[in-house]
Amino acid sequence: MTRQIELEIGGMTCAACANRIEKKLNRIDGVTATVNYATEKARATVPAGLSAADLIAVVEKTGYTAAEPAAEPEPEATPADPLRTRLLISAALTVPVVLLAMVPAWQFDYWQWLSLTLAAPVVVYGGWPFHRSAFVNLRHGAATMDTLVSLGTLAAFLWSLWALFLGDAGMPGMTHPFELRAGSDGDAIYLEAAAGVTTFLLAGRYAEARAKRRAGDALRSLLELGARTVTLQDGREIPIEQLKAGDLFLVRPGEKVATDGVVADGASALDQSLITGESVPVEVTTGDTVTGGTVNAGGRLVVRATRVGADTQLAQMARLVEEAQDGKAAVQRLADRISGVFVPVVITLSLATLGFWLGTGRGATAAFTAAVAVLIIACPCALGLATPTALLVGTGRGAQLGILIRGVEALESTRRIDTILLDKTGTVTTGVMTLEQVAPEPGEDPAALLRLAGAVEAASEHPLGRAIARAAAEHGPLPEVEDFRATAGVGVRGRVEGAEVEVARGTGDTARTWVEVRVDGTVRGRLALTDAVRPSSATAIARLRRLGLTPVLVTGDAQPVAERVAAEVGITEVVSGVLPAGKVDVVKNLQAEGRSVAMVGDGVNDAAALAQADLGVAMGAGTDVAIEASDLTLMRDDLTAAVDAVRLARRTMHIIRGNLFWAFAYNVAALPLAAAGLLNPMIAGAAMALSSVFVVANSLRLRRFGPAA
Structure with a gap:
């Protein structure tokens, strides 16, 4: 049995410090640890029997300070x-x-x-x-x-x-x-x-500290979204920590929803932009779920708390972002290994430079100048900042846009993806059945036909029945139904205004679901229902193609239904009639062809395929198991969010690689110049400080990343 321990580390001044602490922690039996210089945190997976105090003791013996995170962190400006x-x-x-x-x-x-x-x-x-x-x-x-x-x-x-x-x-x-x-x-x-x-190095370290704080602004703003107090239904105001699942609380206009819950009474519009990145308010009413941290932009709501504390969606988002920021790209792990041996090598090089110039007769002044310049110019600090600062900014910006990146491995996978599998229901389509067509028999009134069918289906719990009742109710109040009966797999029947009305499975083109409406045993007409395509799906598919990805629609529906949806959104490759296990096989087959596959889904039946894919992308309104199996989570029910996720991941990886290139190039170019006596130590100090500031400033460019126009 293992568990996660997080520590705040003090006293680190460069990547070599983080690398040294990481090595010490990983030498403990059963411990797997990562230390992040940019966030000044260590995250370790430890076996049963080991406590945080044991890890803290190891860190302190290494010469640094460590402590468990405080419940209320102090302002980072201190x-x-x-x-x-x-x-x-x-x-x-x-x-x-x-x-x-x-x-x-x-x-x-x-x-x-x-x-x-x-x-x-x-x-x-x-x-x-x-x-x-x-x-x-x-x-x-x-x-x-x-x-x-x-x-x-x-x-x-x-x-x-x-x-x-x-x-x-x-x-x-x-x-x-x-x-x-x-x-x-x-x-x-x-x-x-x-x-x-x-002075130059102090200036560089100060600028670095300020820039690192700016890099973490997005995560801090995410953590600060939650309410501090909550007003219960009886009018009492309590700290949010005292709220329990099942409690009823009030949300007045302009207030934040204190925690995840279900609307027990009232109707309003919620501004979810801080959670999902979606600017359009969402209408909610009795029975709808709401997310903690969203803002009530309309009427008064009474909400029943369903998840509190660390179980809320906001807390899970923050946890995912923090975990992602602790990751290391493969190229960063190489940089860490170099940083670990860099300092002894530089000291040796400095002594060799001193000896060489003394041996050539240039004099002690020239020899000393070159040796000191080598010491000053060679700081590996920029190497250590290259990945964590870009991750810090990129994952934080993603959270603001409703995109959760699980870790740096997801970024590396996104760069290689060439094929993207899209689940149909709930991903390309809305996942909600809607009435598309009323086809009455000759001489029958379509409005009257829909009114009778809607009256019977109003008592049904079946998705098709709810869609019919919803469409019928838009044209006026529905009459009462008597003697309602439902037969599984067949349909429903009941007495409406003295007539025996039956709604049952019918026939028609196989691209839609058809039901027959019989009145007193006579077929009066048919209704066609379909799972409507999301309005943004076609645009999103076109943008995915422009990113070099080949979209493939995969669904358990029949081929005619799948092909109709695919044609509507511009997908040419379709795999239909696939069971959950079959989706995994589709992924494996494409991988066997040499393709790098991303999978986008939202349901329990997608979880296995999400885990098998090179990159799993879960729609945020999907199930917890699907989100847990994914690498990227989209908090918006909009396929264009997948486009933004791919763009952001690639952009972040591009920044990381650029940071590492310039950090390596700086040391490769500067060290020979210093050893040759061509750099004044003061200029070397300024250049070294600026290299770290450049890496952080380059990462901060990700703060300007925006959704595709």
Whole structure:
């Protein structure tokens, strides 16, 4: 028996930190864990007998902090506030240090000592987060990105102290940087590099923290949709946590529906845009289901709670989004492995660079400059941010549009899909039978025929009967039925206004369902019923084709019915008369042909096929088992949502791959330049900070993703 444990991790500063914690947790017998640097969370599947405290102890022994998530999380802006203060102080002290070093006309006698006075607090106070992290990791025999930063800035600062106190750099009249190019190594100071690198990295980390917060805005807004209090039917107002399934509560105009339930009394229109992404309000009345978090845009409702707390649809949506954000693409797992060995390799490369330039006779100044630049430029931070930030933004934006992405594996599958199987009933069609045609016998009144049939069927629970009664009621009130009788598989009969009326299965073209209406034993006419095609289905099919997907209609209905629906929406491949197990076989057969198959469905009979497909897509109004078996869940009962899901998944994967490419390219291009002595350490620090900010900013572009026009 296993269970899930989630922990909030503190003290991580780069992907190498997350990778190290993940390795430690996965070494525990029976534990499978992932650690997300962007969300600062760990999610672990643990066997019976292991508790959260056991995992927390392992994390703390690794040098980081861990805790179970609080019931009411603190605002995420708090961690950035101390960083902002540290950055502002460091920037104010660094600017004059850089200007004095770079503008010889402003250099006065003993200016270098003023630079030391200003730079020292920056290196010590401003760089403290880097130094502390490096020290903590060193105690545990590990090296991270902070190790590189701390080594680089302290090396530059300590070299400058040696040059000032023991060399010639403290003498009056020393100018910088011109005399150090021609002068002795004892003239070289790197105070502007030490302070500048520290400030640039603080700025990058602050920008990264703010951008990561923006990346998680969509999920936070989703979690905040739920009501905090609820008014019971008797007028008492209680915290939402005290509401129980079966309780009756009020929803006044303008209020949120507190939890999932069924309307017990009243009628209104609900704005479901925050849950489904659909902007048109939905009319509800007695007996209709409602979802917690939707907004009452009309009249007063009394709702009976059916699901509360973690069981609600809103909570399940948030849980799916959070779980999806913890996933890792295959290419990201490669990046993690590289990050795990990157820091020791870079330190070795830095020492080799120092030795090489000393050996070639270029002097200690040139050798030291190149070695420090290698340390500073090589941060693997951007690699660690590439996937999680894009996932954070993409899955959050999907939730806002009514698209739930189960994980990064779904994104990778979506990119490969070339065939999409569409269940007919409830997916391409509405799943609700409607009256399409009234065909009376010669001389019979069609309105009177429908009125009699509707009166009898009003007492029936059969879907066909409800469709007939619904259509008849649109033309006026129906008469009472007496002596009602229903025969399974045959039809219904009863006495209406003194006449014996029978509605039973009839014959006609097989593309529709026909029933006969008999009055006193004589056939008076026939009624044709059909499952209406969704208005948006034809447009959605055309858009799926433009995405390079081949649509295939698969249904348990007879071939004439299936072909009529397929022709109406523009599908040329049809598989009909298929049982639930047969749908699985259809998927397997297409996969055997070399196709990569997506399956879109909504019912229990679709669950097995959804699980077998390379990508399972469940319509949100479908059954829980279908949603559980799927990779993508569409909260809108609209096939165009499937188009948006494919577009969003592909776009997110494109951003992830772009992030990883530029992160790799940055290190591949920058390291040789630094080792060749062509990069000033301060410029290297700025470039390294900007690489992380670029990756996060690139991911934030997904916030602008919108539905297909």
